[in-house]
Amino acid sequence: MYEWDFTSVIENSDLLWQGLLGTLAITGTALAFGLPLGLILALSRLSPRRWLAWPAGFVIEFFRTTPPLVQLFWFFFALPILMDIQMTPYLAAAITFSIQSSAFFAEVFRAGIVSIEKGQWEAARAIGMQRPQAMRRIILPQAVKRMIPAFTERAIELMKTTTLVATVSYADLLYQANELAQKTFRPIEVFTVTALIYFFVIFGLSLCVQAVERRLAVSGDSTVR
Secondary structure, three states, X not given: OOOOOOHHHHHOHHHHHHHHHHHHHHHHHHHHHHHHHHHHHHHXXXXXXXXXXXXXXXXXXXXXXXXXXXXXXXXXXXXXXXXXXXXXXXXXXXXXXXXXXXXXXXXXXXXXXXXXXXXXXXXXXXOOOOHHHHHHHHHHHHHHHHHHHHHHHHHHHHHHHHHHHHHHOOOOHHHHHHHHHHHHOOHHHHHHHHXXXXXXXXXXXXXXXXXXXXXXXXXXXXXOO
């Protein structure tokens, strides 16, 4: 029978705490840049101008269909060679997951905007609003409210995907857990605690998603998935 011993894990819990902060930092950075970039991509793809819609569509589909690990390796290993720049693990991860998440957020934005009834556009034109003005004042406020659950779920997926940054030696939770496992020779205990940390953080976010969905259902707003 295996004898469980979490003593060494508890004594070095500061490493896991630092790793969790690193994971949250990457997730927060990707969200901060991915959301506005996703909106720009969505509006460009919905534009009647082909020179905007086609490039935006290509970027969205490319970063949605290629593996994020391949993207991460490209930005970390290839980009510094092509542009002769210094690339840190954090910067490579921030660029990768900001762009990758923006592609998914763009589709959420697009679905939310398209879900707004055409009558809203017609009413805006009837009172003299131009398309950008109608988008900003009428369409987006309604669409964003419907998209909140989808955004939150995507943020959860993003946090799980960021575990890939350990492959480029960025000190996230998984990387620190691996270091601690090698240091203490207690991989079962270390990765059990790591799994529980991910569970409680992500499960907490999931509860928030469910609460938002219930609130929107009560108010009569549909959600975009």
